[in-house]
Amino acid sequence: MTDVPDDVAEAFDRHDALVSAGDSYAVETTNFDGRVTASEGEEWRTNYEVTVRAPSLQAATSDEVGDAVVDGWLETLERRLEDAPKATRTAVELDDYSVVEAGEQVVVTFQYTMGGERQAADVAKTFVEYVEGTYVEGVIPGYDYVGVVADLLNSASTGGSEGSRGGTPL
Template sequence: MTDVPADVEKVFGDREGFVASGDGYALETTRFDGRVTATEGEAWRTDYEVTVRAPSLQAATADEVGPAVVDGWFETFERRLEDVPKSTRVAVELDEYTVERDGEDVVVTYRYSLGGEREAADAAKAFVEYVEGTYVEGIVPGYDYVGTVADLMDSASTGGSEGTRGGTPL
């Protein structure tokens, strides 16, 4: 690992669901690409960056989605993701938060600093799971979903990872 403090490397390396990947760790317990990097921060703190890459609404559907729906979905998704610190028992204050369109993907980035490595790992996992859960809750009915989003819908409607694509999870 490049630039990852040794104590952070130990905790994330031992934590179930996280695997070393590039200059940080990937979370393998979600369908979306969630990654965490860590660098030395001020004093006793470590700076963390959690990045989640999810498909855009248009990329997740086989149908053509109108610009008003695409923009409305994106704006709502962005607003709902601001509440991520409430998704964990760890008191986390975000240093920065962004949601950006990157071609066919939506990239969500959270930056925060914490002193406890275990708490930081718990927060990172909760953040990635929150993005995925918020995405699923915001699925717009009436479209034919494909790929990862169709798989998530199948899991939500059948209670497992196998089965046929059913309705929306709510």
């Protein structure tokens, strides 16, 4: 990562779930693309941005999904993800948060400022895992899911992976 304090880079390099990926660190504990970047903050703090890219509902299914369903699903996902800071083991106040649909992806972004670089790495991992878990919990039954979402659903219900599945594990 460029222009990051050495202690932040060292903590991220030592973290089991993070791997250096150019100007960011990738979170390797999920199937979704989760990345964290860091930049100098005020005084002894560092600014962090966690970005998670997941398939849109339409991209995750082989079926046609109506606009009302897509809008409702995205709104529900956004509301559920607001609680991500509660899943961490430390007090995290978000500086910014967004959930936007960008083509065939849903892009979730959390921005926060912290002084403890090891805690910040744990928070980043937790946020990415929370997005994936919340996404899977919000899968709508009755559609034929494909790709990574089908793999996640299959793993949740059977422990295997086949790449195509309908319904939810519940």
